[in-house]
Amino acid sequence: GENVEQHPSTLSVQEGDSAVIKCTYSDSASNYFPWYKQELGKGPQLIIDIRSNVGEKKDQRIAVTLNKTAKHFSLHITETQPEDSAVYFCAAEGGYNTNAGKSTFGDGTTLTVKP
Amino acid sequence: DVKVTQSSRYLVKRTGEKVFLECVQDMDHENMFWYRQDPGLGLRLIYFSYDVKMKEKGDIPEGYSVSREKKERFSLILESASTNQTSMYLCASSLGGHDEQFFGPGTRLTVL
Numbered sequence: 001g002e003n004v005e006q007h008p009s010t011l012s013v014q015e016g017d018s019a020v021i022k023c024t025y026s027d028s029a030s031n032y033f034p035w036y037k038q039e040l041g042k043g044p045q046l047i048i049d050i051r052s053n054v055g056e057k058k059d060q061r062i063a064v065t066l067n068k069t070a071k072h073f074s075l076h077i078t079e080t081q082p083e084d085s086a087v088y089f090c091a092a093e094g095g096y097n098t099n100a101g102k103s104t105f106g107d108g109t110t111l112t113v114k115p
Numbered sequence: 116d117v118k119v120t121q122s123s124r125y126l127v128k129r130t131g132e133k134v135f136l137e138c139v140q141d142m143d144h145e146n147m148f149w150y151r152q153d154p155g156l157g158l159r160l161i162y163f164s165y166d167v168k169m170k171e172k173g174d175i176p177e178g179y180s181v182s183r184e185k186k187e188r189f190s191l192i193l194e195s196a197s198t199n200q201t202s203m204y205l206c207a208s209s210l211g212g213h214d215e216q217f218f219g220p221g222t223r224l225t226v227l
Binding site for chain 1 (some may be wrong): 119146155156157158160163165173174205207211212213214215216220221
């Protein structure tokens with residue numbers, strides 16, 4: 001099955017700096033890569049996603065890049081703000097059992113933005 | 116707004132008890148999921164369902180079963196709760212493949 005590795009597990013940045021979280025996946029057939037943000041006491045919520053026919057996608061301060069050859073994708077947050085502090089999860093989907101929409105998640109990155 | 120609700124935010128049970136965790140979604144989604152979240156281990160899939168009465172095992176199904184009698188409701192059952200099942204349980208739903216998953220707020224289960 002799919003295996004997703006996520007780094008780093010914790011990340012601390014100063015407000016206004018950029019943050020980068022990286023993920024690698026093992027199944028070359030995976031073709032959908034969502035990123036979720038989980039705030040304290042809540043369930044994860046999608047913040048951005050990318051599909052395999054696209055190399056980069058941007059939404060305001062958040063961007064995701066995908067390198068299918070190397071099987072890795074990254075989340076970039078620019079001009080970080082304290083409200084960006086949360087746990088971020090990457091995921092990969094596709095290949096085996098695509099119809100069910102089954103995603104494999106990374107272990108999560110705890111981002112802390114210091115004012 | 117899509118809403119996924121879980122029957123309890125906090126639950127305390129004793130070893131050996133049968134435990135039911137309920138999840139309801141209000142957007143007519145085909146897929147529903149149960150995950151377990153433990154520190155440092157991310158979200159691990161227990162079971163998922165892509166249609167009424169259909170279910171498939173995820174990565175860690177041992178000790179759990181599920182039921183989906185109606186499209187909007189997906190139940191997780193711990194037949195005989197054990198202390199190593201103390202965890203945060205998250206339910207999610209999605210419209211179909213390659214779609215956003217909408218998560219409930221989670222149920223923190225403690226088994227004593």
